[in-house]
Amino acid sequence: MTNILPTYPRSNLAFTHGEGCYLYSSDGNKYLDFGSGIAVNSLGYSNDYLNKKLIEQSEKLWHVSNIYQIPEQERLAKRLCDVSFADYAFFCNSGTEAVEASIKIARRYFHKKENSKIKNEIITFEGSFHGRTIGSLAAGGPDKLESFNTTVSGFKHIEFGNHDLLKKEINENTAAIIIEPLQGEGGIREVPIECLKGLREICDQNDILLIFDEVQCGVGRTGKMFAHEWSGIFPDIMTIAKAIGNGFPLGACLTSKTVGSKMDFGSHGSTFGGNPLASAVGNAVLDIMLEDSFFDNLDKVSHNLFSGLQSVQKDFPDIIELVRGRGLMLGIKCKVKNTDFVENARANKLLSVKASDNIVRIMPPLILSLKECNEGIEKIRATCESFKS
Ligand SMILES: *Cc1c(COP(=O)(O)O)cnc(C)c1O
Numbered sequence: 452m453t454n455i456l457p458t459y460p461r462s463n464l465a466f467t468h469g470e471g472c473y474l475y476s477s478d479g480n481k482y483l484d485f486g487s488g489i490a491v492n493s494l495g496y497s498n499d500y501l502n503k504k505l506i507e508q509s510e511k512l513w514h515v516s517n518i519y520q521i522p523e524q525e526r527l528a529k530r531l532c533d534v535s536f537a538d539y540a541f542f543c544n545s546g547t548e549a550v551e552a553s554i555k556i557a558r559r560y561f562h563k564k565e566n567s568k569i570k571n572e573i574i575t576f577e578g579s580f581h582g583r584t585i586g587s588l589a590a591g592g593p594d595k596l597e598s599f600n601t602t603v604s605g606f607k608h609i610e611f612g613n614h615d616l617l618k619k620e621i622n623e624n625t626a627a628i629i630i631e632p633l634q635g636e637g638g639i640r641e642v643p644i645e646c647l648k649g650l651r652e653i654c655d656q657n658d659i660l661l662i663f664d665e666v667q668c669g670v671g672r673t674g675k676m677f678a679h680e681w682s683g684i685f686p687d688i689m690t691i692a693k694a695i696g697n698g699f700p701l702g703a704c705l706t707s708k709t710v711g712s713k714m715d716f717g718s719h720g721s722t723f724g725g726n727p728l729a730s731a732v733g734n735a736v737l738d739i740m741l742e743d744s745f746f747d748n749l750d751k752v753s754h755n756l757f758s759g760l761q762s763v764q765k766d767f768p769d770i771i772e773l774v775r776g777r778g779l780m781l782g783i784k785c786k787v788k789n790t791d792f793v794e795n796a797r798a799n800k801l802l803s804v805k806a807s808d809n810i811v812r813i814m815p816p817l818i819l820s821l822k823e824c825n826e827g828i829e830k831i832r833a834t835c836e837s838f839k840s
Contacts, residue, residue, distance in 0.1 A: 469496025542725025547582025578637030638808030639782025674778030
């Protein structure tokens with residue numbers, strides 16, 4: 452009997468420590484981690500620099516309330532704004548909180564700007580995942596709320612990629628559109644660049660705010676700091692979390708001055724959000740990611756991984772249907788059951804994560820070397836072979 456509320460199906464693996472891209476289990480095995488704690492441990496495990504920065508800060512000050520100045524948070528906000536479209540950052544502790552903040556900020560904007568009581572509807576897409584608190588669940592679609600006897604108004608959940616339907620559903624109540632530029636849980640489904648541009652146009656034409664949920668695809672995962680940078684267009688609001696703390700709980704909602712300035716004292720808050728310890732870690736993550744060579748290396752290794760996976764696909768067309776995604780956020784669409792694939796990969800000492808649409812997510816730490824990348828490709832090849840025997 453476990454005393455943990457049974458909300459996760461857990462494998463029997465327990466890890467004692469990690470080093471770079473590897474995790475070591477209590478039964479003495481070494482695993483190459485192509486899951487990264489679901490896109491969290493982007494700088495791998497036991498990073499010396501991150502450890503040093505965390506320990507330094509932990510010996511000075513862990514927490515003070517947001518009713519005081521927090522220079523580490525101030526610095527993190529400035530740096531995130533400097534590398535993005537944003538002028539303001541709000542800090543929290545998780546992805547779902549970042550999404551909740553985005554919903555409040557978007558609705559507040561129209562409440563204040565137009566004194567509008569009706570412009571509160573948010574359009575969301577099928578297959579999306581925005582978190583597990585009530586508002587974020589509602590953004591993920593009404594069926595996610597049904598089993599909790601809950602309905603939430605103000606969300607319209609529509610088919611992914613249906614442009615005509617989208618145009619039809621927009622009316623004077625529409626406040627925002629929220630979308631993951633590259634769906635994670637939904638099965639590594641990328642919004643084509645043309646569609647992102649189209650969304651921006653629709654939003655501009657109809658006075659609608661565009662929210663990008665980059666909790667999974669942001670902070671380097673796709674080979675740029677933020678996934679939407681591939682499209683050349685920008686959102687009004689963006690959520691990030693997973694990788695920004697490399698495992699230390701930290702999330703943020705970023706927004707423009709125009710939109711963010713409608714939030715005033717008391718309109719939102721978080722006890723822990725952006726405390727000195729979390730902010731110090733966030734800054735240390737940026738120190739590494741903003742180094743000149745970081746994205747060049749990432750570019751090389753992600754191309755190597757993609758072409759390697761494609762050649763495995765060609766050799767095992769009965770096991771793998773296709774490979775998709777961008778950067779180090781890749782999906783293997785399986786012809787066998789994705790859960791079986793994850794299990795067989797684990798037997799080959801490779802960790803991966805399942806997603807919808809029978810996808811196995813391949814999301815190694817972004818510091819992956821070419822050698823480790825090739826080792827992973829061979830493990831995936833061996834995983835395919837294991838289905839034949
Ligand atoms: C993981 C995720 C969330 C939720 O993050 P939590 O930290 O688990 O609350 C929200 N949106 C996307 C796109 C995610 O991948």
